[in-house]
Amino acid sequence: MRVSMWFLVLLLVFGFNDRSFAHQRPRTERISGSAGDVLEDDPVGRLKVYVYELPSKYNKKLLQKDPRCLTYMFAAEIFIHRFLLSSAVRTLNPDEADWFYTPIYTTCDLTPTGMPLPFKSPRMMRSAIQLISTNWPYWNRTEGADHFFVVPHDFGACFHYQEEKAIKRGILPLLQRATLVQTFGQRNHVCLNEGSITIPPYAPPQKMQARQIPPETPRSIFVYFRGLFYDVNNDPEGGYYARGARAAVWENFKNNPLFDISTEHPTTYYEDMQRAIFCLCPLGWAPWSPRLVEAVVFGCIPVIIADDIVLPFADAIPWEQIGVFVAEEDVPNLDMILTSIPTEEILRKQRLLANPSMKRAMLFPQPAQSGDAFHQILNGLARKLPHDEKIFLKPGEKVLNWTAGPVGDLKPW
Amino acid sequence: MKLSALQQSYMNRRSTSFRGSAPLDSSSEGAIKSPAAIFWLLLHGVCCLISLVLGFRFSRLVFLFLFSTSTSNLYGPPFRQLTSTVDLANPLNVPSNPVVNTELPALNKTLSSRVVVGRHGIRIRPWPHPNPAEVMRAHQIIERVQREQRNQFGVKSPRTVIAVTPTYVRTFQMLHLTGVMHSLMLVPYDVVWIVVEAGGVSNETASIIAKSGVKTIHVGLNQRMPNSWERRHKLEAKMRLHALRIVREQKLDGIVMFADDSNMHSMDLFDEIQNVKWFGAVSIGILAHSGGADESSSATVEDVEKRSSMPIQGPACNASNKLAGWHTFNSLPYEGKAAIYIDDRATVLPQKLEWAGFVVNSRLLWKESEDKPDWMKDLDSVDEDIESPLSLLTDTSMVEPLGSCGRQVLLWWLRVEARSDSKFPPGWIIDPPLEITVPSKRTPWPDVPPELPATEKAVISIPEHTVKHAKTRSSRSKRRSKRKHEAKVVDTQVSARHSEQN
Amino acid sequence: MGSLERSKKKVQLWKKAVVHFALCFVMGFFTGFAPTGKASIFSSQIISSNKSYFSPQPIEVLHSAVTPPAQDPKNDSLAAETPMQIPAESERAKFLEEVEEREAKLNPRRLIIIITPMSSKDAYEGVFLRRLANTIRLVPPPLLWIVVEGQTESDEVSEILRKTGIMYRHFVSKENFTDPQAELDHQRNVALRHIEQHRLSGIVHFAGLSNTYDLAFFDELREIEVFGTWPMALLTANKNKVIIEGPVCDSSQVIGWHLKKINNQTDSTPPIHISSFGFNSSILWDPERWGRPSSVPQTSQNSIKFVKQVALEDETKLKGIPPEECSKIMLWQLKFPIENSSSDSLSNTAVDSNQR
DSSP, rough: OOOHHHHHHHHHHHHHHHHHHHHGGGOOOOOOOHHHHHHHHHHHHHHHHEOOOOGGGGGHHHHHHOOOTSTTTTHHHHHHHHHHHOOTTEEOGGGGGGGOOOOOOOOBBBTSOOOTTTHHHHHHHHHHHHHHHHHSSSHHHHTTTTEEOOOOOTTGGGSSSSHHHHHOOOSOOGGGEEEEEESSOTTTTTSSSSTOEEEOOOOOHHHHTOOOOTTTSSSOOEEEESSSSSOOTTOSSSGGHHHHHHHHHHHHHHTTTTTTESOOTTTTTHHHHHHHHEEEEEEOOSSSSHHHHHHHHHTEEEOOOOTBBBOOOTTTSSSHHEEEEEEGGGGGGHHHHHHHOOOHHHHHHHHHHHHHHHHHOOOOOSSSOTTTTTHHHHHHHTTTTTTOGGGOOOOTTTSSSSTOOOOHSSSSO | OHHHHHHHHHHHHHHHHHTSOOOSSOGGGGGTTTTTHHHHHHHHHHHHHHHHHHHHHHHHHHHHHOOOOOOOTTHHHHHHHHHHHHHHHHHSSSSTTOSSSOOOOOOOTTTTOOOOOSOOOOOOOOOOOOOOHHHHHHHHHHHHHHHHHHHHHHHSSSOEEEEEEOOOOOOOOHHHHHHHHHHHHSSOOOOEEEEEEETOOOOOOOHHHHHGSSSEEEESSSSSSOOBHHHHHHHHHHHHHHHHHHHHHHHHOOEEEOOOOTEEEEEEHHHGGGSSSEOOOOOOOEOOTTTTSSGGGSSSHHHHHHHHHEEEEEEEEOOOSSEEEEOOOGGGGGGTBOOOOTTSSBBBOOOOOOOOGEEEEETTTTSOTTOOOOTTTTTSSTTOOOOGGGBBBGGEEEEEEEETTTTTTEEEEEEOOTTTTOOOOOOGGGOOOOOOEEEGGGGOTTTTOSSSOHHHHHHHHHHHHOOOOOOHHHHHHHHHHHHHHHHHHHHHHHHHHHHHHH | OOOOHHHHHHHHHHHHHHHHHHHHHHHHHHHSSSHHHHHHHHHHHHHHHHSSOOOHHHHHHHHHHHHHHEEEEHHHHHEEEEOOOOOOOOHHHHHHHHHHHHHHOOOOOOEEEEEEOOOTTTTHHHHHHHHHHHHHTTSSSSEEEEEEEEESSOOOHHHHHHOOOEEEEEEOOOOOSHHHHHHHHHHHHHHHHHHHHHHSSSSEEEEEOOOOOOOOHHHHTOSSSSSSOOEEEEEEOSSSOOEEEEEEETTTTTEEOOOOOOOOOOOOOOOOOGGGGEEEEEEHGGGGGOOOOSSSSSTTTHHHHHHHHHHHGGGGGEEOOOOTTTTTTOOOEEGGGGEEEEEEEESSHHHHHHHH
16 A cells, blocks of 8 residues: 555656656647547537628738738738638627637738738737727627637747747737737747647648649659758858758758759749658748648658647647658758658558648638638637636726837837 | 655565575575565665666756756757767868858747757768668668559559560661660569561570560561561561460460550550550651751751651541541651662651551450450451551451540650661670770860870870780780789779879 | 664665665666757767667667557548558569569669750650650669750650659759750750769769660669770661770770761861760769869869869779670660751761761
8 A cells, every 4th residue: 555655656756757848749739539530520600700890901901012912821811811701600790709800911011022021010910909909899808818810920929030039029918818820830939829729821722733743653752852951141150040950951961862952943843742752841930831731732741840840730630640750950860760761651651641631621722621721720719619717807807918018019000 | 754654664574584695696595585575675676766767857857957948858958069069079070061060059048938049050960971771771662652652543453465576686676676675674564575576586686685574475487577668567567467376376365565666655655555445546656757868958847847746646536535537647748758678768657557556455366255346357367468457357446546535645656777788796795896096095085175285195196096906815915914903003092093194 | 683783773774775775866867867868869879970870779769759659549530541452563563673672672772873965956855755764764773863954845854754753853954055065065064063062972874865775784884983984886777887986995994995087177086975984973072082183163164074084184993894895785876867956976977978
């Protein structure tokens, strides 16, 4: 008896210890049930979303000003809006809504070269929230806890393109209680709130569909990558960009004929991915890149090199089973890691990737299809229901500090 | 409290069993040790282990507190730094590499993210080149993946491909036959290759096809290849019929195709012909060449037109994808210019319909087989002089057009030969050795400006022209021994040789 | 035994046990400092030596950490997994693969880099590319095929290459040329620059579209250390003479060349054929290894020229293949009139006029 008690004490110590170290491994929480089933879930009937009517200067006008916003990798914010407007989960009666959506295109502000720089986004967001909180009672009821916002920028609602600055800023104070739908996903990062929904970046679905090649086309590339290794303009010293991981890929494997890697983007990029076995998905400035989507859609096993990445819909897509995770540190051993994967396992990953439900979940098609990324977002929102009673504030109670944040953000938009 | 009590009792037991001496190695005490004693001994060991683990965990905790610099890996910064210092110290570690190998972990305590934000080292491993064993392993993976793709998406339960190739020994045989052979070697299905040789079975042909590794049936026909194209076509038809009789006699089961040694194949063809039920036709692209008639006139308007669209021979379909007729080669522009004899420097024309454009289910050729259609003539009753396999049929409307109804060209025809009196070294072995026209020291590399350093030219030019290969054996062997000696030197003293040469 | 003695002994035992535990604790404490876990194992490996790099164990550790056990129930239901089919495959193919696998384990082979430039003027290039691809596909790996094409609107070449299953790199050179020869030269340089930039290590060979090979040729190619050269046969339609050009060897030592004069007017020697030699690619990017100053500004230079310079300087490194007196022809090049413009041979177009 007493012996077992002793053991129990030890176990407790152990267990505690273990938990503190558990974050080291890329682990995704899975809800019960099989992943495939989760992907097939139908959100209709399980939640109701109310879409705020905002003046078009928050959305449509921005798009009119720069139509490029429709095709770049942050376009999800626009397509989600369009999708929700015609979706079966939309309700026109805000009183019966489970979730409130504010259609605002915060990243649709591109430099002439197409770089999205979210300098105005905080002010714009603030202005929109001010608007909905004065015109409707629902914001003040929970101070945004039953609202969701789509913030697809590099570092989500931190609204800065440089990670260090983004971290310093933190998530916009007004959005602290809201559910954020964002592409940025990194464990234990200030720009990722618990409860956020990580989504894939936008990749043009029609274009990808049109460039499909027959599945019997022999896969003759072992490892494929196209993109930057060094970002000389923004990171002249090297080592900041991609935390040095991409540079390490180049320096270690440029001379390996098995590694078809280059900075030049060929016209056959999509086709080449379809005849590659492994596609490198290293982090860039942010841990995610459109390659994740492209790899899954084109059946190329994604080799994810981004420590502590939170992958899109990780609760529904079995990323560990379809992809290969390589720690940033281990990049010099990439060839060894990939060649020592048993062939049977590679074939299994390929079969899983061939699963159409996986591909669907990564895309934002027009019109929407069941099981696509829109539906996965709704599924994610539905799984958070019902709301905890605690989110509803007592009359007059205030949690959010409207004057927090950099002075620049407090200026009117 | 409980713990101490536990320990107490444990100790009591222990003291009784251990009796002051080392317990484990003494056999005399084995009798004394009760099972309980052994249990306590084990427990002691387990506790030791546990404290070991605890110590281990504790050290990590200490580590965490000491170096909790928001890194993803607890050991990241210190060890990475170590790497960099070693890299710098060790000259083996890619010394010429321009990329900085240093590590500057940003010790920003305010960050809550555990991945270091800031500058990271670019990790470069000291061994620069791919490991050959891994390269081979990767290729095995690729091979396996491709095989799996074929299994999944390729033709299910494929039939044997029976390729019929008429050939004869000539200068261009190696060139043509090798091309066809390589295509057949790549076919992922079983292949039977029937090679019919005019002028009888020769070693020359046998040695070529032996390299294929496919199942071959090599038969000869006691008739030499005639000199006129017309008669050639006739003899070739006879040779093909001969092969078909072999198929019939040996009851070979599969799809018969006519792979002439002047054909070039797309590998898709071999998949496509698997679709044939009885008798199929595919389109052939005709590579008509001027035969070297007039090289100056080869760029005529007519020629340019030809280039823009390759003539095609094969089945023609109507709008509803039914066989409507045949695309035949239009020989009108070549009227009077076409080659009649093999030596003519003029365009060699294909037949109206080349045999290569047809595939036949071999069961159609068998004497008796189930559900064999009645529109096929018996092979024995067929005239030897037939022009195309269509003559084997009584009803040509039964032909199945393959390759998207003939729109897809999957094989090409190119008839090019040397003059009939052309000679080539038997087996392509050069014997006797070639004559030296340029001595080795003046190797004319392509594109190199001919003016070599003037001094060298002056010195060497005189002895050069006397170096003829028709030297006696003795001088040659002398040379050889000298060369061999030199070769050894090369290995060890490259630089020395260098100076010796210039 | 007195109770005092007894308790003394008890204390001693206590001490002993505590010392044991403490020792173990300290041991554990220090092992905790040693690098553990996948990542650190690797980093220490990198530090220590490259020998450990061949050891497969750490990778397995990592791997098991990365991929969950196969019996995970989730994946079974995730399904739509196509059931494994291992059907109908020709026995020959299976046999060849087995042989291949066995061989591969035994001896890793050297990389062959084949460069094929394609003229944009040649309407039949697709046909010949397919034929060449069929041959190259049969060469055991590792092989890299670099195909450089002129600018065209069609993606025929991409499509052909894609279906071959060969490991290849396809480049499209954007410059326009009027002279097909200059175009091909430019394309070869594009390929060489790729090799140089990536520091690919292997034996480089220029394979024209109209080349035909004996497969044994590629085995010989792999044997080249620095430079290799071989005789080749140039076959022309409707001619009675076979032109054989190339090195004349004593054993594998090149003692001279058998080349035909271009014509009578000039007495400059005809160059050796671009397809009749192969060289170690490290010459391009590691000149120091070959006893040359590294100061040569490489990238801006004509790469072929550079290779030739190296070759010229030290011809003793030139090896004739096959090693038996270079007497076997394993490479044939077809020249026929259609192809006039695209022929790889640099100067042989006029040979015939002399011969007949």
